[in-house]
Amino acid sequence: MASGTGTSPQTSLEQNDYANKVASNEVTAAEQHQDYLRNRLPASAPIHIPNNTTIIEQHKSGYEQVKYRWSHGEFKYEARWHTKTPNAPKNQGPSWVVTRKRPGVGNGPNARRKTVEVLIGKKGKNITWVSLEDWHAAIRAKNNGTATKEQKEMLNNGHWKAE
Numbered sequence: 001m002a003s004g005t006g007t008s009p010q011t012s013l014e015q016n017d018y019a020n021k022v023a024s025n026e027v028t029a030a031e032q033h034q035d036y037l038r039n040r041l042p043a044s045a046p047i048h049i050p051n052n053t054t055i056i057e058q059h060k061s062g063y064e065q066v067k068y069r070w071s072h073g074e075f076k077y078e079a080r081w082h083t084k085t086p087n088a089p090k091n092q093g094p095s096w097v098v099t100r101k102r103p104g105v106g107n108g109p110n111a112r113r114k115t116v117e118v119l120i121g122k123k124g125k126n127i128t129w130v131s132l133e134d135w136h137a138a139i140r141a142k143n144n145g146t147a148t149k150e151q152k153e154m155l156n157n158g159h160w161k162a163e
Helices: 009-040 132-144 149-158
Strands: 054-060 063-072 075-082 095-102 115-122 125-131
Touching: 009 054, 115 132, 115 149, 125 132, 125 149, 132 149
Parallel strands: none
Antiparallel strands: 054 063, 063 075, 075 095, 095 115, 115 125
16 A cells, blocks of 8 residues: 555554644744734834734735734824735845824815825834835936936835834
8 A cells, every 4th residue: 555545444543643733833923924914024113003903915917015004093003014025125135114194074164075195214213204105206206317406315214114
């Protein structure tokens, strides 16, 4: 008989033992992965990510991405971690991009437009929010080869290096 193809009780017990060990290892790996996503990865973000956040893992074309979404006050936040994207500078590794959105109010005395902003700066200093329109204009200019020094700095300072 070929190895592992018999009907011997010993073989069956060994196969069950092996299957149980594989299943246990898979559970352990899944738990470690969830701990990494819930606790360790957010610790490298440029902004505090609360424990009650929604986590979305994505496998994009050419890179991996994890989004963290939560609300605080009148803003909805998204901290997006991603590996190096296909058009990123050669020296850029995994990084964070953080956005916040405040819904608009259509009419009345407190009417306002929707606000969408991107967090830029350097850890501990010059941290500010810029409009998503300015951010996208800088991306378009970079892709067209016409980015100004300020636009390049904005993009560099809005991609927070993951530590």
